[in-house]
Amino acid sequence: MSAPLRVAIAGCGLIGGKRAEALAADDVVVGTYDVVREAAERLGPAVDSYEALLALEPDVVVIATSHDQLSALGVQALEAGAHVLVEKPAGVSVAQVEALAAAAERTGKLVKVGFNHRFHPGLARVAEEVHSGRWGEVLHVRGRYGHGGRVGYDREWRAEPARSGGGELIDQGMHLIDLTHWILGPLPLHSALLRTQFWDTSVDDNAALLLGEANSRTAPWATLHVSWTEWKNLFSLEVYCRTAKFHVEGLVRSYGPQKLRIFAMKPELGPPDVEEIDYSPEDPSWQAEWANFSAAIAAGDESLIIGGLADARYAWQTVEAAYAAGGYDDMRAEVGG
Ligand SMILES: NC(=O)c1ccc[n+]([C@@H]2O[C@H](COP(=O)([O-])OP(=O)(O)OC[C@H]3O[C@@H](n4cnc5c(N)ncnc54)[C@H](O)[C@@H]3O)[C@@H](O)[C@H]2O)c1
Structure with a gap:
């Protein structure tokens, strides 16, 4: 069993919502942020800025925005000390995936890419x-x-x-x-x-x-x-x-x-x-993917992640x-x- 996680969600559209629904019963959404405030309010306690979201010191930040924001927000979350589940494609270029990989390496935090398929x-x-x-x-x-x-x-x-x-x-x-x-x-x-x-x-x-x-x-x-x-x-x-x-x-x-x-x-x-x-x-993929990431976090073992940054790098x-x-x-x- 993985320990309960304190989760923050950035980007609260269709997929942010699916990610919120797929959390384990004892995980807690500590904060949500979207440039459209009502979207964030639908998924949990909304805050007014990404900095305010990271200040909540979540264990994991889920990032499900448009592609241009994914990498930069991911790097910021890693640097704030959180693990990151970033939706595919994890950026808009090989270079942006590499920026995430470098930040993960620097901070020792884990990154899962949303390859739910x-x-x-x-x-x-x-x-x-x-x-x-x-x-x-x-x-x-x-x-x-x-x-x-x-x-x-x-x-x-x-x-x-x-x-x-x-x-x-x-x-x-x-x-x-x-x-x-x-x-x-x-x-x-x-x-x-x-x-x-x-x-x-x-x-x-x-x-x-x-x-x-x-x-x-x-x-x-x-x-x-x-x-x-x-x-x-x-x-x-x-x-x-x-x-x-x-x-x-x-x-x-x-x-x-x-x-x-x-x-x-x-x-x-x-x-x-x-x-x-x-x-x-029913679609079990979102819950199964979250369970995989939770297990990798609990074990502190990047090699348990099924679908990570190396895979996003190849795809890009x-x-x-x-x-x-x-x-x-x-x-x-x-x-x-
Ligand atoms: N795995 C899958 O099957 C699957 C399916 C669809 C989409 N996706 C991915 O999920 C991500 C989101 O897609 P979606 O369909 O939910 O899009 P969406 O348009 O429904 O939601 C994106 C949300 O991000 C918000 N946003 C944009 N910039 C932001 C920022 N800087 N900070 C905070 N919020 C911001 C928008 O206001 C919007 O609410 C994309 O990366 C997409 O490729 C994955």
Whole structure:
């Protein structure tokens, strides 16, 4: 059992709310801060400045703001002596993730990055099966993730490069990049095709990445497609090992319930054996991720963290390379350091 934690929340929108709900029963929200005061009041005792929030001496600061604020607020919290749960993408660049890592190193505090998708049960099961080695090596991964936005999506902060760092490649792409990295390790970017087809914005609304060594005939590879023009919300991750294929569909709610199918090849090939697992329509990922971070804090052991700054750094390297390869340098020029 982890000891109860005193938690402060900065950025009290949709995800700040989910984080507040996912705390353990005996954790306490000691303070909340949002530039929109009413948003902070919804989640707990609101204070008027970030400095006032840190002055409460929380054990952990949860940061769930727009992307441009994540890294700087995280560094400040670490320097004030708190552990930090920072939402993905943990900044707007590799450099901002590195600033967080340097502050964590300096202060000896822990940082968890909000990669909650790793805690969806079907995805966690795939990682466990693949890492067991019983199905042979991973050959390739095919990931698809998308939503249809909402009226005015192109006027929200996510469509403003200076506040978001980029578009759908960061919004949902970061999760697919992270899951692929988790399941089969780091792959170099082979190529990227980005588009801004539907929404009135300079950021990408679709991104297709090919990952893998260009000059190999046998190394693992992945194709990832993320989309803000997915008119029926979709999540699909297929992982192909030498002797089995795993297919996860759905992420609960508008993405449909999560379902895992395991197709196990027979030695004589032919139609595979199929195991189908249907998960609960509830989303357990937020609570499971919090439990993981709480356990790492209780043990004082960074290595227990599932989804941390090294993972965010890899994801950002991939995203930066994709924007450069995809011809979005002008959009990225609008992003601050
Ligand atoms: N893990 C996931 O599945 C997932 C899903 C959606 C969003 N996110 C991430 O969560 C973060 C927040 O996204 P959201 O959907 O909750 O956005 P949101 O717009 O609903 O909420 C962001 C909140 O931050 C506040 N804010 C902005 N600047 C601030 C500052 N300097 N100090 C304090 N508050 C500030 C805004 O007023 C707003 O209330 C982003 O990093 C996003 O990528 C993660």
